[in-house]
Amino acid sequence: MSHDWYSDFVNSGFGRAVAGNVGLPPVPKLRRWEPGQPLLSGAALLGTATADGRVAKIVRAVLADAGVEVHEDPAAPIGGGSSSSKVAAAIVDATGLSSPRDLAAIQQFLTPVMRRVGPSGRILVIGDVPAQAERPAVRAARRSLEGLVRSAAKEARYGATVNLVHVADGAENDIESTLRFFLSSRSAFVDGQRLDVGTVPGYAGSSAGTDWDHPITGKVAVVTGAARGIGRTVAQTLARDGATVVAVDIPAAGDALAHTANDVGGTALQLDITGAGAGEAILEHCRRHGGVDIVVHNAGITRDKLLANQDTDRWNSVIDVNLNAQLAINDVLLASGDDDGFHRGGRIVTVSSMAGIAGNRGQTSYGASKAGVIGLVEATAPLLADKDATINAVAPGFIETAMTAAMPVGTREAGRRLSSLTQGGLPVDVAETIAWFAQGASYAINGQVLRVDGQNYLGA
Amino acid sequence: MASPRRAAVVGANRIPFARSNGAYARASNQDMLTAALDGLVARFGLTEERMGEVVAGAVLKHSRDFNLTREAVLGSRLSAATPTYDVQQACGTGLEAAILIANKIALGQLEVGIAGGVDTTSDAPIAVNDDLREVLLEANRAKSTAGIVKALAGLRPGQLVPEIPANREPRTGMAMGEHAAITAAHWGIERTAQDELTARSHQNLAKAYDAGFFDDLMTPFLGLTKDNNLRADSTAEKLGKLKPVFFPAGGDKTEATMTAGNSTPLTDGAATVLLASDEWAAERGLPVLAHIVDAETAAVDYVHGDEGLLMAPAYAVPRMLERNGLTLQDFDFYEIHEAFASTVLATLAAWESPQFCKERLGLDAPLGSIDREKLNVHGSSLAAGHPFAATGARIVPTLAKILHENGGGRGLISICAAGGQGVVAILEA
Numbered sequence A: 001m002s003h004d005w006y007s008d009f010v011n012s013g014f015g016r017a018v019a020g021n022v023g024l025p026p027v028p029k030l031r032r033w034e035p036g037q038p039l040l041s042g043a044a045l046l047g048t049a050t051a052d053g054r055v056a057k058i059v060r061a062v063l064a065d066a067g068v069e070v071h072e073d074p075a076a077p078i079g080g081g082s083s084s085s086k087v088a089a090a091i092v093d094a095t096g097l098s099s100p101r102d103l104a105a106i107q108q109f110l111t112p113v114m115r116r117v118g119p120s121g122r123i124l125v126i127g128d129v130p131a132q133a134e135r136p137a138v139r140a141a142r143r144s145l146e147g148l149v150r151s152a153a154k155e156a157r158y159g160a161t162v163n164l165v166h167v168a169d170g171a172e173n174d175i176e177s178t179l180r181f182f183l184s185s186r187s188a189f190v191d192g193q194r195l196d197v198g199t200v201p202g203y204a205g206s207s208a209g210t211d212w213d214h215p216i217t218g219k220v221a222v223v224t225g226a227a228r229g230i231g232r233t234v235a236q237t238l239a240r241d242g243a244t245v246v247a248v249d250i251p252a253a254g255d256a257l258a259h260t261a262n263d264v265g266g267t268a269l270q271l272d273i274t275g276a277g278a279g280e281a282i283l284e285h286c287r288r289h290g291g292v293d294i295v296v297h298n299a300g301i302t303r304d305k306l307l308a309n310q311d312t313d314r315w316n317s318v319i320d321v322n323l324n325a326q327l328a329i330n331d332v333l334l335a336s337g338d339d340d341g342f343h344r345g346g347r348i349v350t351v352s353s354m355a356g357i358a359g360n361r362g363q364t365s366y367g368a369s370k371a372g373v374i375g376l377v378e379a380t381a382p383l384l385a386d387k388d389a390t391i392n393a394v395a396p397g398f399i400e401t402a403m404t405a406a407m408p409v410g411t412r413e414a415g416r417r418l419s420s421l422t423q424g425g426l427p428v429d430v431a432e433t434i435a436w437f438a439q440g441a442s443y444a445i446n447g448q449v450l451r452v453d454g455q456n457y458l459g460a
Numbered sequence B: 001m002a003s004p005r006r007a008a009v010v011g012a013n014r015i016p017f018a019r020s021n022g023a024y025a026r027a028s029n030q031d032m033l034t035a036a037l038d039g040l041v042a043r044f045g046l047t048e049e050r051m052g053e054v055v056a057g058a059v060l061k062h063s064r065d066f067n068l069t070r071e072a073v074l075g076s077r078l079s080a081a082t083p084t085y086d087v088q089q090a091c092g093t094g095l096e097a098a099i100l101i102a103n104k105i106a107l108g109q110l111e112v113g114i115a116g117g118v119d120t121t122s123d124a125p126i127a128v129n130d131d132l133r134e135v136l137l138e139a140n141r142a143k144s145t146a147g148i149v150k151a152l153a154g155l156r157p158g159q160l161v162p163e164i165p166a167n168r169e170p171r172t173g174m175a176m177g178e179h180a181a182i183t184a185a186h187w188g189i190e191r192t193a194q195d196e197l198t199a200r201s202h203q204n205l206a207k208a209y210d211a212g213f214f215d216d217l218m219t220p221f222l223g224l225t226k227d228n229n230l231r232a233d234s235t236a237e238k239l240g241k242l243k244p245v246f247f248p249a250g251g252d253k254t255e256a257t258m259t260a261g262n263s264t265p266l267t268d269g270a271a272t273v274l275l276a277s278d279e280w281a282a283e284r285g286l287p288v289l290a291h292i293v294d295a296e297t298a299a300v301d302y303v304h305g306d307e308g309l310l311m312a313p314a315y316a317v318p319r320m321l322e323r324n325g326l327t328l329q330d331f332d333f334y335e336i337h338e339a340f341a342s343t344v345l346a347t348l349a350a351w352e353s354p355q356f357c358k359e360r361l362g363l364d365a366p367l368g369s370i371d372r373e374k375l376n377v378h379g380s381s382l383a384a385g386h387p388f389a390a391t392g393a394r395i396v397p398t399l400a401k402i403l404h405e406n407g408g409g410r411g412l413i414s415i416c417a418a419g420g421q422g423v424v425a426i427l428e429a
């Protein structure tokens, strides 16, 4: 990992003074999750846009369960402090909008909030699904939230994030894991994003009884590309959250893979995921654990070339590892038996990329493969609903790994700075998002693609 | 007597074998054995698990490595409560270690254990010669500085020449290859037959790699992902161009047949194999690749008698067959360690010889020949290399997996060892 000298500099006493004078963006130190950490480091404000809001109740219940002090007046003094004292989070129940006029209530709530939300604070707007509205005025109002959230995210400072959750009709009681993710520091590098809950019909599951410090206890999780980089951290994070990890990587990376497996007390499976029978080999290995609950398709490669210089062997190798292998393995998982195969209620999480959304010079093959992953997720989601299973994707932006350390300095600095959080993410940021998708309690999240990129301006 | 239960071969891990003074030049026996153990731990999820025993050894050993296996286990991810001991039976060490574990499992004394072996010819122990050793010991015993100075004053330059261990028999002073050359000449083993066997070993090993056979038997180490002695494009013609390097003492040099190609090179490496009761494997949902059925050792008098140094397996196998009511042809696969191509061929020739079988083995009829298509089907030491003590722990899981993939069957292992010894075993799946 290449060292972030800029961040060190502007965070030094001298650097802060210089940076302030010449207008360099400050680099906030993001709060990140560790077991036992409270959901929020302070009080929360809860606003409702209309009298018809349907999520405030569950939000209140979750905050109460997590021991968070909740206030409704965004200008009221808190805990003996002044009316400007900091809060850790602000949540807006923006469901029930009937016209764009209702947006003003949200503005009135959020305007004082923007100055009150503390470092690494959370602003979460919860709305209805636009596509579920028939009247143009309603749909327009619902759709407006996304523009509001994405813009507010660019204004928020000191590592605070602003995100939007769409809750499908009738799914209001199925958002607990989502609330906990977006409010906690697990979502440190997710900013300016939108996630839909309950949009794929026929889902089933429950969050009752979840141990939120170890939400996937007893689950068996396969992580591909686990020898190093993001995959290694995913393995560690899933193990931390309670899973038994099967770490997969190519045989040539076997020694690093063994370190990962031994670090997390899991097992190592040396396997090229593009080989014939890779899916079967994974299931065969997992039989010793009685089957598999979670599969994380993280393995990926880049073979960058300008399209003008592209050759088909390079092209195919990228499509094969990043896309075809996932498709083939998913086919095997879907066809397997519940008992010792891919379990009912299973979770597939795959890794797309910002390049698959926004495109990247020199990355036609990679961009194609990562955009393909999004199509794969969308098409597989309804197929998995029959098994009470889900599939979702993370689309990392600039994440500090060996891959990004190898970039030219200019590209690397741009990748870091041109984002709302003005820094690169860490592998653990991607891993936390994956671990949240993998939770049994995330049963209503299906077919989603979430960017973990600090609201990178590239293709934002 | 009720027959005891049979130990199961559950799986294995080794590091790729490296030619001497190459990829592992700076790795110690302890480094390599620890790496092999950690790969096994990762494959089977054994972190912090207590094994019944880990038994391993090395042929070339530093005196500080008196507890080599224990030190490796302490440095590994296994539970520190895992007891160990070292064994040493020259090239038979790895197989003997497996037999020791298997026997305790058979008796119910162990549920699970790991057998292994490791050797380095790169990080070999270098001893001071005996003259210097005496001077230094004398100085060490001296009670005063003056005494130490006096003792050291006796030093002469010749005493400083170190003793580097060589692959020589202490009692004959002959290299193992020279012994093998005598045997090859005795049995009339031809150069072309040796080169063909060698080429087949390389080709078979290369095919096994291509088929992914070693994906669950090996973990890369220090940048090596394959045995670096392997020459996938090896042919008998190419091997035929090499000059002989081993000559039978007093024999005709022009008739020498043994080259650096059809002899195993000095090699560094480590191998481990996981053995358990069927119950232990079943509880963890782990496969049983094969069972260890029986084993036998033999030794021959190559010093005063006229038997070849590496011919002991020729004696061990018939004794084991007899005990099990089997013939030499009752096997689906044969793993005969390729110390030298000529050793394998001389052993097969001996079993085919009515005279040898009658006079040396006391048998009415020869053991006969074997189907050579069943021999070392995924290559052996000529291609993989031969870190002495590790070889047995390479062969046991290789054969076990071959039998497993075959859907069952019986296999024979035969390993010759320095000192005129041999270790053989039967596996069944």
Ligand SMILES: NC(=O)c1ccc[n+]([C@@H]2O[C@H](COP(=O)([O-])OP(=O)(O)OC[C@H]3O[C@@H](n4cnc5c(N)ncnc54)[C@H](O)[C@@H]3O)[C@@H](O)[C@H]2O)c1
Pocket: A224, A225, A226, A227, A228, A229, A230, A231, A248, A249, A250, A253, A271, A272, A273, A274, A298, A299, A300, A301, A321, A351, A352, A353, A354, A395, A396, A397, A398, A399, A400, A401, A402, A403, A404
């Ligand atoms: N690092 C970033 O900034 C970034 C950004 C966006 C997306 N991603 C994606 O995140 C994932 C992990 O990236 P990383 O930065 O950790 O990369 P990495 O190169 O450090 O790790 C990828 C791992 O996948 C393994 N792998 C490659 N081909 C394989 C195959 N055929 N079978 C099994 N394993 C194979 C590699 O051996 C390696 O260990 C990739 O899918 C990548 O495209 C990374």
